[in-house]
Amino acid sequence: MTRPFAFPTANPPRPDKRPVFDVHHGITRTDDYTWMRADNWQQMFRDPSLLDGAIRAHLEAENAYQAALMADTAELRAKLFAEMKGRIKEDDSTVPMKDGPYAYGSSFRQGGEQPRYFRTPRDGGADEILLDGDAEAEGKPYFRLGGVDHSADHRKLLWAFDDRGSEFFTLRVRDVASGKELADQIPDTGGGGVWNAGDDGFFYTRLDDNHRPSKVFFHALGDRLENDRLIYEETDPGFFMDVSGTRSNDWIMIGINDHETSEYRLLRAGEPLAEPTLVAVREAGLQYDLEEGGDVFFILTNADGAKDFKIMTAPAEDPVRANWKELVPHEPGRLILSVLGFKHHMVRLERKEGLPRIVVRDRSNGDEHFISFDEEAFSLGLSGSYEYDTEVMRFTYSSMTTPAQVFDYNMRTRERALLKTQEVPSGHDPERYVTRRLMAPAADGELVPISLLHHRDTPLDGSAPCLLYGYGSYGIAVPAAFNTNWFSLVDRGFVFAIAHIRGGKDKGYGWYDDGKRAHKMNTFTDFIACARHLVAERYTQHDRIVAQGGSAGGMLMGAIANMAPESFGGIVAEVPFVDVLTTMLDASLPLTPPEWPEWGNPIASADDYNTIAAYSPYDNVAALDYPPILALAGLTDPRVTYWEPAKWVARLRDRKAGDNPVLFKINMESGHAGASGRFSRLEEIAYIYAYALKVTGKT
Numbered sequence: 001m002t003r004p005f006a007f008p009t010a011n012p013p014r015p016d017k018r019p020v021f022d023v024h025h026g027i028t029r030t031d032d033y034t035w036m037r038a039d040n041w042q043q044m045f046r047d048p049s050l051l052d053g054a055i056r057a058h059l060e061a062e063n064a065y066q067a068a069l070m071a072d073t074a075e076l077r078a079k080l081f082a083e084m085k086g087r088i089k090e091d092d093s094t095v096p097m098k099d100g101p102y103a104y105g106s107s108f109r110q111g112g113e114q115p116r117y118f119r120t121p122r123d124g125g126a127d128e129i130l131l132d133g134d135a136e137a138e139g140k141p142y143f144r145l146g147g148v149d150h151s152a153d154h155r156k157l158l159w160a161f162d163d164r165g166s167e168f169f170t171l172r173v174r175d176v177a178s179g180k181e182l183a184d185q186i187p188d189t190g191g192g193g194v195w196n197a198g199d200d201g202f203f204y205t206r207l208d209d210n211h212r213p214s215k216v217f218f219h220a221l222g223d224r225l226e227n228d229r230l231i232y233e234e235t236d237p238g239f240f241m242d243v244s245g246t247r248s249n250d251w252i253m254i255g256i257n258d259h260e261t262s263e264y265r266l267l268r269a270g271e272p273l274a275e276p277t278l279v280a281v282r283e284a285g286l287q288y289d290l291e292e293g294g295d296v297f298f299i300l301t302n303a304d305g306a307k308d309f310k311i312m313t314a315p316a317e318d319p320v321r322a323n324w325k326e327l328v329p330h331e332p333g334r335l336i337l338s339v340l341g342f343k344h345h346m347v348r349l350e351r352k353e354g355l356p357r358i359v360v361r362d363r364s365n366g367d368e369h370f371i372s373f374d375e376e377a378f379s380l381g382l383s384g385s386y387e388y389d390t391e392v393m394r395f396t397y398s399s400m401t402t403p404a405q406v407f408d409y410n411m412r413t414r415e416r417a418l419l420k421t422q423e424v425p426s427g428h429d430p431e432r433y434v435t436r437r438l439m440a441p442a443a444d445g446e447l448v449p450i451s452l453l454h455h456r457d458t459p460l461d462g463s464a465p466c467l468l469y470g471y472g473s474y475g476i477a478v479p480a481a482f483n484t485n486w487f488s489l490v491d492r493g494f495v496f497a498i499a500h501i502r503g504g505k506d507k508g509y510g511w512y513d514d515g516k517r518a519h520k521m522n523t524f525t526d527f528i529a530c531a532r533h534l535v536a537e538r539y540t541q542h543d544r545i546v547a548q549g550g551s552a553g554g555m556l557m558g559a560i561a562n563m564a565p566e567s568f569g570g571i572v573a574e575v576p577f578v579d580v581l582t583t584m585l586d587a588s589l590p591l592t593p594p595e596w597p598e599w600g601n602p603i604a605s606a607d608d609y610n611t612i613a614a615y616s617p618y619d620n621v622a623a624l625d626y627p628p629i630l631a632l633a634g635l636t637d638p639r640v641t642y643w644e645p646a647k648w649v650a651r652l653r654d655r656k657a658g659d660n661p662v663l664f665k666i667n668m669e670s671g672h673a674g675a676s677g678r679f680s681r682l683e684e685i686a687y688i689y690a691y692a693l694k695v696t697g698k699t
Contacts, residue, residue: 007628007661007694010068013061015650024585025606029619031582032654033647042209045166045636048668059635059646059666066630066663073690076699080488080686085679086426087484095406095419097394098122099386102154113137113679117148117157130157130176137163141669147192150176151199152249158202160191165636165669167191168207173221184221186228193219194245194252197270203231203243203252211590211638213241216254218272232265232276238593239282245269246292247388251316252276253290259474259597262287266319280321290319292388293341293363299324300339306330307509311339311348328361335508340382343389345411349382351477354437354449354500354507356380358395360411371409371416375399377437377451379479394419398482400435400453400496403428424484432456433490435480440499440526440533446514448526449500449507450533451480455490465569465696466495466540468531472503472523473552474598475512485685492698495539501526501556517600518611524559531567543569546692550574551640554631558617558648561626570695571629572688575637579644580616581609590638618644621651625658628695630688633666642666663691 017032036055044050070077090110096103102119107127109116114133120126130150137143146160146169155176160169169191173182186193190205190213201220205213214235217228232254234241241256246269254265254276261284265276280288287309288301297319299312311328314320328336333352340347346361358371358380373380383394383406391412398404403422409415434456439447458464467489471478478498486496500506503515503523515523531547534540547568549556554576561571577583584602586592600608613619629652631645649664656662665687693699 007069008072010065012065012653012661013058013650014653015058017654022585024602025609027609027613029581031647033643033650036646036650037641037643041641045211045638046164046168048164048635051635059642059668062646062649062664063666063668066665069661069663070687070691070694073687073694073699076693077683077686077690080689081679081682083426083488084485084682084686087424087428087487088678088682089423089425092423095394096120097383097386099150100152100154104150104386108678109134114143114145117159119150119154131159131174136161146189149193149195151195152197153199156182156195156199158193158195160189160193162191165634165667167211167638171202171204173202182221184219186219186225190242194243195249195269196252196272197249197268201272203245203272205241205243210237210588212237212594216241216243220272229273231267231272236593237587238596239263240594247384247386248292248294251292255289256282257287258594260285260287261597262289264288264290266290279319289339291339291341292316293346294343294388298327298339298341298346300336302509304330307513308332308334309336309509311336311346333508335505337505338382340384340393341388342385342391342393342411344391345393347382347393347411349380351505351508356479358382360409360414362411369414371395373397375402375435377435377480378402379481398422400451400480400482400486401430401433403482403484422482428484428487433487437480438533438537440530442502442522442529443525444522446502446526448502448530448533450497450530451500452495452497452534452539453486453490454495454539455493458490458493458495460538462535462538462541463544464493464495464540465544465546465692465698466497466534467546467548467692468497468499468527468534469548469553470499470501470527470530470556471549471551471553472499472501472515472527472556474503475505475509477504477506485682485689488686488689489692492693494692494696494698495534497530497534497539499527499530501530503552516598517608520599520611521615523556524563524615527556527560528564528567531564542567544696546570546572546695548572548574548688548692550576552577554578554640554645555580555617557629559615559620561629562617562620562622562624565624565626568627570627570692572632572691573629573645574632574688575634575640576617576631576645576648577640578617578648581612581619582616583641583644584612589641618648618651621648621655623655623657626652626656626660626662628660629662630691631662631664632684632688633664635666635668 018035020034093107094105096105104119106115112134117131118127142165144162148159157174171186173184193202193204206215208214216231219228256263263282264279267274267276291298296313310330312324314323335351337349361368378399381396406420408417438450505512554573557573558578602609633645652662
């Protein structure tokens with residue numbers, strides 16, 4: 001395959017090989033690069049200065065290598081960054097949402113990296129800044145705000161921050177009147193908290209050393225940390241846990257779940273010393289979510305074979321499963337995504353035939369109506385409301401060509417008020433662009449949706465380069481939403497495409513089931529089928545397709561590189577989960593036990609071991625002519641640990657054929673989410689796009 005690019009000559013790092021052997025189910029594996037995993041990784045995530053010197057030296061050598069190979073794109077990167085920054089309204093602000101005497105929102109200052117949280121009088125007036133993210137981040141190489149929640153009496157602010165990138169968040173409490181922090185400070189939390197009914201304390205989850213939210217505590221304001229009351233402890237390391245509240249401030253909900261099973265425990269928000277009550281005992285495969293409804297709970301569940309979910313109700317005082325009654329029946333092919341309860345209405349967001357829709361139900365008589373939209377492909381989001389006793393709820397709308405719009409919707413009168421349309425300061429004319437929805441035939445005959453965007457003047461004769469994005473795990477659907485960054489590629493002649501592959505819920509829950517565990521290979525073959533369909537339809541050519549995915553989508557990138565390297569002109573793998581088998585064999589890692597339902601448990605099952613071994617990118621690197629590959633990671637990432645891409649890159653260089661380079665860029669001051677500030681993140685995107693332009697010869 002002829003490559004339309006040239007990288008400077010430079011010698012890549014060649015790390016030592018230190019073979020380590022493991023045996024599972026009678027199968028022996030050899031790993032030359034296990035040493036890249038820091039023995040003290042738990043401590044290092046909290047304090048990166050503790051990283052072993054030899055590992056640090058290798059990672060810095062990787063950064064020096066990629067910098068040398070990308071040096072000639074410096075001017076292009078600066079131009080891309082300026083373009084993307086120019087499409088952002090720097091002093092942008094959300095539309096404040098009403099809550100009692102105030103309305104709360106967030107904004108950025110001109111040039112600011114972090115959001116500010118503010119409030120105004122309910123019916124308008126001057127902004128009152130409650131929390132300034134830029135001020136809190138000053139002098140810190142990494143800073144990320146977590147949850148920010150005002151108390152019901154509007155006098156206090158509970159907020160969280162992470163200044164390491166390790167996602168161990170510290171909780172603070174601010175007195176709104178004085179702007180001063182109270183003495184209360186809770187380290188190692190999951191990133192948020194929930195006020196009790198009296199606003200004199202809050203509930204929170206604490207992370208253990210393995211980064212698992214294993215305990216829910218109640219903290220009384222002014223009390224010592226060691227006196228915090230343990231509300232519930234989850235002893236099964238395979239389950240996540242969170243704590244949340246209701247808008248009516250009546251209930252505290254402890255949610256416990258893995259990827260296919262859930263359980264809730266409840267207590268009154270005014271009774272923080274009470275024992276939580278179990279709603280329905282966890283049962284493998286049973287999922288349910290609770291939403292307030294005054295004297296009832298609305299329950300979104302897959303119980304009784306409702307694969308695409310149904311809605312039930314139960315009395316709030318006794319919501320055990322025996323008391324559940326059907327409200328909205330299961331309809332195969334209509335996936336109910338979420339439910340919002342209000343005093344007089346219930347709203348649900350659902351997806352049918354690959355597109356989202358909003359349904360409003362009158363609680364008094366059961367009448368339902370849809371909120372309609374005109375475009376062929378679009379994205380919807382429910383913003384809801386701070387208030388429970390209201391007729392007005394908020395939603396967002398966008399498409400790949402239509403900037404995001406914010407609406408308030410009166411559920412009784414059906415009046416829709418456009419509050420805001422996303423501004424693009426440098427200008428945006430939707431008529432210059434075309435968005436399409438294609439269906440790619442998969443290997444087994446299924447049709448895989450592709451959402452794509454291109455400039456109206458782009459020739460569709462196979463000559464255009466293409467960025468093909470995919471994810472395909474955890475049931476996450478990638479929306480056909482508006483993203484100003486894409487236009488830096490589209491305006492340069494790229495076709496931007498999203499492959500809605502199996503493993504997501506884009507076509508219902510069955511679409512997810514058909515892309516997990518024993519069926520995981522469908523995710524990869526679907527993506528390859530999308531690439532081939534784009535070529536067959538003359539949108540692009542294989543050597544002009546740059547594939548991109550992150551996290552589990554990075555695993556997708558590693559798999560398709562092994563399975564069909566000739567189908568891609570370049571691959572970008574962000575925080576890639578590529579050493580799947582090794583990670584799933586290590587129960588001490590933060591996410592391994594909770595991930596077994598998604599991937600399988602190769603410790604307990606030989607079948608699961610063999611299934612994962614067949615696609616795990618690291619285990620299947622071979623003497624292939626790979627396209628150019630770019631891997632990106634963060635040192636303190638607790639989700640996809642830095643050593644996975646570090647090892648993968650080392651093995652690729654050692655085993656591959658051909659001369660195409662493998663680059664590894666690691667942010668030594670960030671975690672899974674990448675750079676923390678909005679403009680710092682744009683610099684990372686500019687780097688990725690410069691790489692895509694370089695390998696397709698468009699620089």
